[in-house]
Amino acid sequence: MEDLSFQHTARERAGGTKPIAIVGVVASGNLEVLVERVLPGTECQLEIKTAAVGFGEVWKAVIGDFVERYSPGGLRFSINDGGARPDTVSLRLAQAVRLIGEGGQ
Amino acid sequence: MTAPLKHTVPSERARTTSFNEASARTRVELLLDAGSFVEFIGPEKREVSPHLKIFDLPEQFDDGLVVGGGRLDGSPVFIAAQEGRFMGGAFGEVHGAKLTGLLRAAREIESVPVLILLDTGGVRLQEANAGELAIAEIMRAVMEARMAGVKVIGLIGGRSGCYGGGGLISGCCSALAVSEPGRIAVSGPEVIETNRGVEEFDSRDRALVWRTMGGKNRRLQGAADVFTDDTVQGFRDAALELLSLVGAFGLDRLKAEQARLADRLQNFGTCADAIDLWAAQGIAQAEQVPDLSADQFISLANTIGRTSREAR
Numbered sequence: 001m002e003d004l005s006f007q008h009t010a011r012e013r014a015g016g017t018k019p020i021a022i023v024g025v026v027a028s029g030n031l032e033v034l035v036e037r038v039l040p041g042t043e044c045q046l047e048i049k050t051a052a053v054g055f056g057e058v059w060k061a062v063i064g065d066f067v068e069r070y071s072p073g074g075l076r077f078s079i080n081d082g083g084a085r086p087d088t089v090s091l092r093l094a095q096a097v098r099l100i101g102e103g104g105q
Numbered sequence: 106m107t108a109p110l111k112h113t114v115p116s117e118r119a120r121t122t123s124f125n126e127a128s129a130r131t132r133v134e135l136l137l138d139a140g141s142f143v144e145f146i147g148p149e150k151r152e153v154s155p156h157l158k159i160f161d162l163p164e165q166f167d168d169g170l171v172v173g174g175g176r177l178d179g180s181p182v183f184i185a186a187q188e189g190r191f192m193g194g195a196f197g198e199v200h201g202a203k204l205t206g207l208l209r210a211a212r213e214i215e216s217v218p219v220l221i222l223l224d225t226g227g228v229r230l231q232e233a234n235a236g237e238l239a240i241a242e243i244m245r246a247v248m249e250a251r252m253a254g255v256k257v258i259g260l261i262g263g264r265s266g267c268y269g270g271g272g273l274i275s276g277c278c279s280a281l282a283v284s285e286p287g288r289i290a291v292s293g294p295e296v297i298e299t300n301r302g303v304e305e306f307d308s309r310d311r312a313l314v315w316r317t318m319g320g321k322n323r324r325l326q327g328a329a330d331v332f333t334d335d336t337v338q339g340f341r342d343a344a345l346e347l348l349s350l351v352g353a354f355g356l357d358r359l360k361a362e363q364a365r366l367a368d369r370l371q372n373f374g375t376c377a378d379a380i381d382l383w384a385a386q387g388i389a390q391a392e393q394v395p396d397l398s399a400d401q402f403i404s405l406a407n408t409i410g411r412t413s414r415e416a417r
Contacts, residue, residue: 001159001161001162001163020148020149022130022148022166023137025126025128025165025188025190025191025192026163026164026165026191027190030190032148032165032166034148034149035165036149047162049163050163051161051162051163078151078164078166080164080165081163082163
């Protein structure tokens with residue numbers, strides 16, 4: 001297992017008011033993303049526990065792209081990864097932002 | 106999670122969503138009345154397994170079990186759903202303790218039934234002793250809840266089936282609903298083959314596995330009380346039907362269950378294959394049962410009759 005942590009400052013705060021959302025399951029090639037609206041301002045934090053060791057640079061690229069596209073300010077993401085491919089990670093992150101943003105901007 | 110789903114009414118989603126393919130969370134959301142589910146010890150509590158990190162294995166924030174309360178057709182229910190894709194839905198220490206706690210809460214309250222959406226390969230081998238103890242605690246908690254008047258309904262239609270200790274727990278429930286892809290057994294196909302040889306059970310013969318352990322045979326044998334099509338709505342309807350049918354639990358019922366099982370052994374104990382058992386029940390063209398659609402099968406099963414209401 002490898003633990004990774006990323007801190008970003010997003011352009012703006014994420015939409016919606018839900019405090020928490022969760023998507024995905026921890027299985028081979030899949031991951032779960034728990035997202036919580038707990039950070040001040042436009043801070044964004046991602047904590048990852050992954051079964052696939054040595055892919056820190058790939059995570060860094062995927063998450064940099066995600067923060068740029070979705071501007072998830074104020075959100076903390078906690079990820080348990082079962083060795084998902086980068087496209088699956090991007091999909092789950094997008095789903096998590098969408099789910100926590102449901103119920104009005 | 107995608108735009109079209111968001112704008113579809115929940116009951117329509119329940120009718121069109123495969124129970125087998127849905128996640129534990131989706132099953133719970135669509136099975137209960139819309140918006141009624143409140144989770145206990147949710148993923149934000151991060152009550153993860155204390156054992157998996159020792160094996161360098163990934164954890165899941167809910168340890169593969171969603172538990173909570175909600176409403177079913179307006180009435181309160183407790184519900185537990187195993188995530189069959191996380192470690193095969195297997196029982197570990199935390200996973201098991203969450204279910205035990207839910208059943209004990211139901212025992213104290215007495216009037217609120219429990220739905221258990223079993224989807225499991227059995228005990229999580231990495232947590233061997235803790236997992237085995239969890240099974241024993243859950244079986245006791247099911248029986249204690251039932252003795253306090255609680256109806257405990259098992260719903261089985263997940264990808265991992267209901268095996269090992271999950272099979273034992275299912276045998277303790279007040280009633281079971283099953284779909285065709287749902288399988289119920291204690292020893293799984295590969296375990297039987299490993300221990301008794303391929304002549305006893307060929308685990309690669311999928312047709313054999315399903316006609317022996319699958320939902321159709323379990324319904325015809327009387328192990329499951331209701332057979333449903335593989336939709337979340339089907340399981341919701343089945344749960345409501347079973348809740349209306351299950352009667353009081355006590356010594357008389359246990360004796361009736363013992364008698365039912367003894368009769369079954371007497372009548373069908375020499376059958377070498379499920380097809381022989383179906384033929385012995387008087388089903389014409391028994392070999393065609395696996396090919397019947399859900400509707401056709403339900404019609405057939407209703408002619409055979411149900412498990413006696415006095416038993417279980």
